[in-house]
Amino acid sequence: MTSAAVLIVDDEKGVRSSLQGILEDAGFAAEAVVSGEDALEAVRRNEFPVVLLDIWLPGMDGMETLGRIRQISPETLVIMISGHGSIETAVRATRLGAFDFIEKPLSLEKTLLAVGNAMQQYRLQGENLRLRRELERQYVMIGDSVPMQALRQQIAFAAPTNGRVLIRGENGTGKELVARLIHLNSLRRSGAFVEMNCAAIPEDLIESELFGHVKGAFTGATENKEGKFARADGGTLFLDEVGDMSSKTQAKVLRVLEEQQFSPVGSNASLKVDVRIIASTNKDLEYEMETGGFREDLYYRLNVLPFQIPPLRERIEDIPLLTGHFLEEFSRRYGRKPPDLTRKAREILESYPWPGNVRELKNIMERIAIMMQQPRIDIYDLPEAILNRTMAAAKTEVSLFEIPSLHEAKEKFEKEFILRKLIEYKGGISRTAQALGIERSNLYRKIRQLDIPYSGRDGGENGSLPDIS
Numbered sequence: 001m002t003s004a005a006v007l008i009v010d011d012e013k014g015v016r017s018s019l020q021g022i023l024e025d026a027g028f029a030a031e032a033v034v035s036g037e038d039a040l041e042a043v044r045r046n047e048f049p050v051v052l053l054d055i056w057l058p059g060m061d062g063m064e065t066l067g068r069i070r071q072i073s074p075e076t077l078v079i080m081i082s083g084h085g086s087i088e089t090a091v092r093a094t095r096l097g098a099f100d101f102i103e104k105p106l107s108l109e110k111t112l113l114a115v116g117n118a119m120q121q122y123r124l125q126g127e128n129l130r131l132r133r134e135l136e137r138q139y140v141m142i143g144d145s146v147p148m149q150a151l152r153q154q155i156a157f158a159a160p161t162n163g164r165v166l167i168r169g170e171n172g173t174g175k176e177l178v179a180r181l182i183h184l185n186s187l188r189r190s191g192a193f194v195e196m197n198c199a200a201i202p203e204d205l206i207e208s209e210l211f212g213h214v215k216g217a218f219t220g221a222t223e224n225k226e227g228k229f230a231r232a233d234g235g236t237l238f239l240d241e242v243g244d245m246s247s248k249t250q251a252k253v254l255r256v257l258e259e260q261q262f263s264p265v266g267s268n269a270s271l272k273v274d275v276r277i278i279a280s281t282n283k284d285l286e287y288e289m290e291t292g293g294f295r296e297d298l299y300y301r302l303n304v305l306p307f308q309i310p311p312l313r314e315r316i317e318d319i320p321l322l323t324g325h326f327l328e329e330f331s332r333r334y335g336r337k338p339p340d341l342t343r344k345a346r347e348i349l350e351s352y353p354w355p356g357n358v359r360e361l362k363n364i365m366e367r368i369a370i371m372m373q374q375p376r377i378d379i380y381d382l383p384e385a386i387l388n389r390t391m392a393a394a395k396t397e398v399s400l401f402e403i404p405s406l407h408e409a410k411e412k413f414e415k416e417f418i419l420r421k422l423i424e425y426k427g428g429i430s431r432t433a434q435a436l437g438i439e440r441s442n443l444y445r446k447i448r449q450l451d452i453p454y455s456g457r458d459g460g461e462n463g464s465l466p467d468i469s
């Protein structure tokens, strides 16, 4: 079945065939049907960017057909055709969602112009949708662990309220992502999401950043400038790293929160704004309050809806999901097939403590997607930072000399030594064996005896090593 671009709906044979001829001559594909019922059948079956629909039809009339087409295929653009041009009908059709209106007798030019406009609108709609999807992809939250499920619930509850939110969590746990999701799921989603990094802006500029300034307010203020509070009007202001604000700025922000209004620097005007505040920090604010680093009154103003994002090491079930998600995303972006991870490599990722949390994992997966050409990622393909940490964790606390037997001390030493060399040579058996001055078969035996992480030929899926006999 071929898909036609324009669907013509008219009960008059002459109109159908002349429209079809005009459109085809102009380079559009066109299909014609005789009734509203047939039109619905056609839009169910195929995607039509544009429908030319006669108002006067036997059976289901044009208006009703229009309404039904809008339900079946909301992205289709409908142009109404009428023999009795009346303003009221046109208005009614527009209310029902018609894109345009042309009158009989049909003029060639007007018809082609209307269809051309509708086609362009259809393309723009598609482009917009694609861009929005692309944007929304950036803000998906991956993770099925219990804390992540709870976090998702909490976002759903908090988003539609106007309550102030304070998000806490270590570096890279997803504080900004959660802030954006709250905004995107709120009634303010069509307003702006304005970000303000309180740690990154010098103390003497922060006031002008937040509240704006008027021309001549200070040296260098050559123009009026709108501040972040004004830009976030009707939307959300995200105060990132709020624990790093100076005490002077804290006092200023507190005043805005209390009075719901502010004055730009150098102005007496008092501006009223409707802004929802979401703040975030990785600092221990309770400790900061005790030691005078953070105002208690501001803390209670901000902390109406508290969010706590747990570090990645406390939700290791999420690691495989996140790993798969990022590998897929970045592989798509760099135009390659996502690589697999061997079982042992996955185990190592799950045992790593991830001090940089999701951001660290994301960066590593991007690097793998760019740098590694092989379809399968094994232990020794992982970054050294991870392998070294794994190795350090495997090391004994006590010094070798405190180990009672020579045999045990020797084993410990051997294990660490071989592991180091394996990391250095990226798991290459021949090169590692050569560097150690032993036979390959001997190295395989040691790996097995000393329980050194290694995948072997099958990628460790069966936990076995290659034949060494």
Ligand SMILES: Nc1ncnc2c1ncn2[C@@H]1O[C@H](COP(=O)(O)OP(=O)(O)OP(=O)(O)O)[C@@H](O)[C@H]1O
Binding pocket: 138, 140, 141, 142, 143, 169, 170, 171, 172, 173, 174, 175, 176, 177, 178, 282, 358, 359, 362
């Ligand atoms: N659960 C998740 N699913 C998918 N992506 C995530 C998740 N958590 C975080 N990310 C991504 O990891 C990166 C770091 O997240 P984000 O910037 O929100 O963290 P943060 O807590 O604000 O970090 P920092 O404290 O360093 O500012 C972002 O690219 C974010 O999209």
Ligand SMILES: [Mg+2]
Binding pocket: 175, 176, 240
């Ligand atoms: Mg952040």
